Amino acid sequence: MVDQERSSSVRDFVAWEPVLRLMLGGDAHRRAGRSARVAGRIGRSGWSLAHPGRMSAAQQTAVEDIRRALARDGVEEVAFRAEVRPDGRTGLGLVWPSPAVEPALGYPDLGVLVLVEGARAEPWRQLPDPLPGVASAPSADLELLERTLRERLPDAVGATEEEIAAAEARLGVTLSDEMKVLYRVIPRWEDWRDDHAAMERVNTAVGCEFSALEHLYSADGAMRHPGWDLAATDAVDTPPDAAVQGLAGSPGWIGFGTNGGDEFAVDLTPGPGGYFGQVILIDHEQSLGAELVADSLTDFVLGRMREEQPDRRRDRPPAVATVGSRYGHGHGHFETVEAAAHPALEVLSVEARDGGPFSRGPFSLAPVACLPRLRTLTAFPGTLADPLEVAGLTGLEFLELGAEEWRVLLDAGAVPRTLKAAAVKVRDQDHLPVVDIANEILALWDRPRIVQTLLEGDLGPAA
Structure with missing residues (x-):
């Protein structure tokens, strides 16, 4: 489908000349008598251009001019493809955003055609395998956990049973007994949200940048969905002895804190070699799986972390x-x-x-x-x-x-x-x-x- 009605500076060839010259670089194809083909994307939040060397100030200005024109027109992004003949005659195609096209991350390609609205790749549709009868770790010690937290936060007033029940209803899960102990002791969000020193005491007591009860969330696959161009070529892998299921996410991964970039979660849906209520780290640079960091919240709070586990996927x-x-x-x-x-x-x-x-x-x-x-x-x-x-x-x-x-x-x-x-x-x-x-x-x-x-x-x- 070709649009004949659009009219603004970004739709004028002259606006694209500096960008096209940038991407032609040394122009070896045309000097050899062949047409040169270039492609890329420019959007309001960034661009993806294949060009040799560093961009000059004038070239950066040319790209920024197009980005500003897109913002004026309310267009999020445009993909472009051009064929430049040896004599200079150029055909330029501008491809506008479509609800049926998902941009391909980091590439100037057209993108992914989403043929079924709202569809996700199979790894992001997978739910955790049920493991009836999975037990808590032997190291899970409710008395030790509560005593340690109260020693570190002697004046804290935690959540009531009703508030914990409300959080469970919101999340649609039953929290582990260790989590309930944790939130019975940790002071309410309103008691420390505006007090930096109190916030630091809470974070130090738990061992991470802590989330209050009302901020607990399920780390399901939606929060890590990378788009079809990456998701379709990945696969969930949970070895028979894995402590953590190799999922994109799970309704039983309850995020309770961060290390400044990655998310700590209590795992209520562990792998066949794991424990109910173990603590995992969800790496923001990974799309699937999580790392086991402690067998229990008790271990986590006491600093008894697990060593990195060997990767046994190569055995299959x-x-x-x-x-x-x-x-x-x-x-x-x-x-x-x-x-x-x-x-x-x-x-x-x-x-x-x-x-x-x-x-x-x-x-x-x-x-x-x-x-x-x-x-x-x-x-x-x-x-x-x-x-x-x-x-x-x-x-x-x-x-x-x-x-x-x-x-x-x-x-x-x-x-x-x-x-x-x-x-x-x-x-x-x-x-x-x-x-x-x-x-x-x-x-x-x-x-x-x-x-x-x-x-x-x-x-x-x-x-």
Whole structure:
């Protein structure tokens, strides 16, 4: 869909000339007589541009001018793609935000097409496995915990039973006995929220930047949802002896404090090797799983922390596999699709060939056609022997292919209807037709189309 009615400075070619010149850099393609293609994103909160070297003050000004124009127009972000011919004639496509497109973090690609409104990748839909009869740790000592806290906070007046019950009702969980002891002793928020010294005493008494009872929350998957471009290629992994379930989040992860960046939570839904009420750390730089830091709140308050546990995931076939990797052998990296195939495989990525021992291909998908859990396939352009083999992957919910591969599927009416999201990999491809392909995909699910403004201009011949 091409928009013919928009009119403002950001929709004028002249506003984009400095940015396009920045991204052309040394302009080696045009000096060699070939067209140059560039792409990027500019938004009100930042930008993603592939350009050589550091930006000059004039180039930064050009980007800031576009950002200000977007703010004036009430537009959050614009993606752009341009083809610059050797003689300077330039076609520029501006792609406007769409409710059906989720921007791809850190990349100038079109983004992810969300085919089912509100859909999330499978790891973010997973709930904790129930473990009936899981026990508290032997170190959980209610008397010792209360005595220690009262010694550290001798004049504190904590929450009442009614206030604790109200917090449980709000969270939809029953707090551990240790948590109830903790909040029976820790003073109410109104007693220390405006008193920095009192706040420090509370934090020191507990061992972290503490959250009052009314600020307790469930650290569920929604708070760590990274978007389809990352979430679709990840997988929940909970080894049989794991203390913590490898989830994005859980209604039983009750956040009660931080270390200044990461979240401490009491875990009411532990892994098969864990304890009810153990303390975990939810790393803000990770999307899945959490680290066990103490077997109990008693241990946590007394400073008896657990040592880092060994990673035993390498003992089992990986749920996420890469074929044709340029980075050599390693856990999850394979030379062939046959080597990567196993019943627990959920995510398969086929990367561009780059010489060396991993230069075999293009690859057939036949070895993974019957795998029961395969839900994500990403493939660089030109890496599939027969794109129509994608139609045999009956459980796919996310598919990322090059523009030519999508063209094959669309022409054959073979796009898997199980998909919840999709992406067109456009790096090293002709960028401008991508929106048309994306809109064909969206039309199959009757989703809103992407609007693109096409501009023409002249940057002059290569220097």
